[in-house]
Amino acid sequence: MRPPSAQSHDLAVVGAGAAGLWSALCAGRRLARKQLPPDRLSIVVLDAREKFGAKILMSGGTRCNLTHVEVTPDDFRGGNRNRIARVLRAMSEKEARRIFEEELGLPTKTEPNGKVFPADDSARSVLQALVRGLERHDIAVRGGSRCVDLVPKGDGRWQLHCVDPGGAPLPPLFARRVILGTGGLSFPKSGSDGAGLEMMRRLGHTIVYPVPALTPVVLDSPYHAHLAGIATPVALDYLEDGRSVARCVGPMLWTHFGLSGPAALDVSGLWARTRADRPTIRREVFASFLPEESTESLEARWLESARRHPASTLRTLVTDLPRRLLDTLLEHSGLDPARPLAQTPKDERRRALLALLRFPLPVIDVLGFNKAEVTSGGVPLEEIDPKMESRILPGIHLVGEMVHVDGRLGGFNFQWAWSSGCVAGESAVDALLSPPGGDLTLHTRR
Numbered sequence: 001m002r003p004p005s006a007q008s009h010d011l012a013v014v015g016a017g018a019a020g021l022w023s024a025l026c027a028g029r030r031l032a033r034k035q036l037p038p039d040r041l042s043i044v045v046l047d048a049r050e051k052f053g054a055k056i057l058m059s060g061g062t063r064c065n066l067t068h069v070e071v072t073p074d075d076f077r078g079g080n081r082n083r084i085a086r087v088l089r090a091m092s093e094k095e096a097r098r099i100f101e102e103e104l105g106l107p108t109k110t111e112p113n114g115k116v117f118p119a120d121d122s123a124r125s126v127l128q129a130l131v132r133g134l135e136r137h138d139i140a141v142r143g144g145s146r147c148v149d150l151v152p153k154g155d156g157r158w159q160l161h162c163v164d165p166g167g168a169p170l171p172p173l174f175a176r177r178v179i180l181g182t183g184g185l186s187f188p189k190s191g192s193d194g195a196g197l198e199m200m201r202r203l204g205h206t207i208v209y210p211v212p213a214l215t216p217v218v219l220d221s222p223y224h225a226h227l228a229g230i231a232t233p234v235a236l237d238y239l240e241d242g243r244s245v246a247r248c249v250g251p252m253l254w255t256h257f258g259l260s261g262p263a264a265l266d267v268s269g270l271w272a273r274t275r276a277d278r279p280t281i282r283r284e285v286f287a288s289f290l291p292e293e294s295t296e297s298l299e300a301r302w303l304e305s306a307r308r309h310p311a312s313t314l315r316t317l318v319t320d321l322p323r324r325l326l327d328t329l330l331e332h333s334g335l336d337p338a339r340p341l342a343q344t345p346k347d348e349r350r351r352a353l354l355a356l357l358r359f360p361l362p363v364i365d366v367l368g369f370n371k372a373e374v375t376s377g378g379v380p381l382e383e384i385d386p387k388m389e390s391r392i393l394p395g396i397h398l399v400g401e402m403v404h405v406d407g408r409l410g411g412f413n414f415q416w417a418w419s420s421g422c423v424a425g426e427s428a429v430d431a432l433l434s435p436p437g438g439d440l441t442l443h444t445r446r
């Protein structure tokens with residue numbers, strides 16, 4: 001039997017998730033914009049799974065919140081603000097949306113909270129649009145190719161060792177440039193299990209310890225299980241050593257283990273990141289269940305109502321919260337919800353205001369990677385140059401969740417995938433077309 005023959009490509013994109021697919025698309029678009037034929041460079045996309053793009057399909061409750069109407073560096077954590085801003089500028093949310101609509105034929109819509117979805121609410125349409133886009137640039141995705149090792153060949157090329165889903169070695173593959181978009185560790189059953197990060201660690205990169213983010217929160221309280229199923233809008237204030245760090249606003253859901261829903265998910269990564277990096281820091285989370293109110297405005301309203309209706313109680317005054325939640329918050333603060341406000345001493349009134357506007361939530365943990373929408377941690381931006389190329393491994397670009405940048409809930413993580421993928425895809429093509437030592441393009445086609 002003849003040994004499997006080696007294949008050479010100009011660019012290999014490893015990982016056909018959002019970041020890898022967009023990198024390849026932007027590579028193809030770059031060639032087209034330079035009016036070069038698609039076969040000017042040989043580009044291949046590899047994915048461990050036969051059915052790639054699992055995370056796109058499951059995203060946004062299978063509706064895929066593909067970006068947000070307004071994206072700023074403050075919507076992200078991890079890297080340096082200026083570096084993140086620079087990456088975002090290369091492919092803004094408006095440009096990503098324009099490409100989806102005008103080039104990939106995917107109409108989109110904006111919801112009142114600013115989240116952008118495909119107009120047909122179908123994540124599958126997003127994946128199909130991306131694949132269609134790649135086909136237009138003659139770029140194939142090869143599923144069932146798990147990359148297990150990357151070896152520098154000394155002649156500027158990288159050798160990719162890949163195995164099939166059964167673990168059998170596939171024919172050796174060489175590439176002059178590699179874009180690594182193998183994701184973080186969240187939802188490992190979707191295909192991203194941290195293998196790419198481990199390869200980068202072996203090859204000399206620092207890996208910021210990965211922790212789950214955008215994941216439900218575990219409480220140690222006597223009341224949360226009793227409140228399970230109740231959802232209300234909240235603002236969660238996150239403090240470190242008494243200093244306010246972030247305010248996460250949105251719906252929150254009580255569960256039998258603690259909290260879920262957008263506001264709780266947003267706080268989870270901050271809490272878990274600091275626990276991993278600076279465990280001695282005191283972390284506190286306070287909830288406001290009436291986020292539009294301040295203690296002054298709420299007290300003034302209560303006093304006015306009590307003046308007009310002397311029998312008013314906290315229960316009759318606070319009508320915006322489910323009774324079970326209101327009673328629990330007040331009783332946990334040692335207050336009687338049925339007591340008329342007119343008979344409530346000032347210090348108790350003060351405690352009632354704090355129970356509703358600054359209720360301490362005893363967070364003791366967050367759920368793990370199996371429940372986390374995203375990973376905080378990965379290759380630090382300091383080890384990646386402005387072309388998303390590794391400063392340690394020339395010819396390797398890093399994109400998406402591989403990088404220690406994670407966004408808040410609302411389409412920001414896909415936007416990071418589009419923006420970082422664009423930078424990597426375009427700069428890889430530019431480098432391939434004008435290498436320092438002249439044009440060495442490999443013409444071996446897939």
Ligand SMILES: Cc1cc2nc3c(=O)[nH]c(=O)nc-3n(C[C@H](O)[C@H](O)[C@H](O)COP(=O)(O)OP(=O)(O)OC[C@H]3O[C@@H](n4cnc5c(N)ncnc54)[C@H](O)[C@@H]3O)c2cc1C
Nearest residue numbers: 015017018019048059060065147183191400401411413414
């Ligand atoms: C349930 C859920 C819902 C989400 N909803 C949203 C949302 O609505 N909006 C939003 O902005 N973000 C959302 N996210 C986050 C978003 O999906 C991710 O941030 C984004 O998909 C990351 O893209 P990526 O390409 O970097 O990684 P991934 O999507 O994880 O893709 C990595 C790919 O690499 C492949 N791979 C891994 N290892 C190898 C290897 N060794 N060799 C070859 N291939 C490999 C995997 O099979 C996978 O296809 C959600 C996440 C989850 C889990």
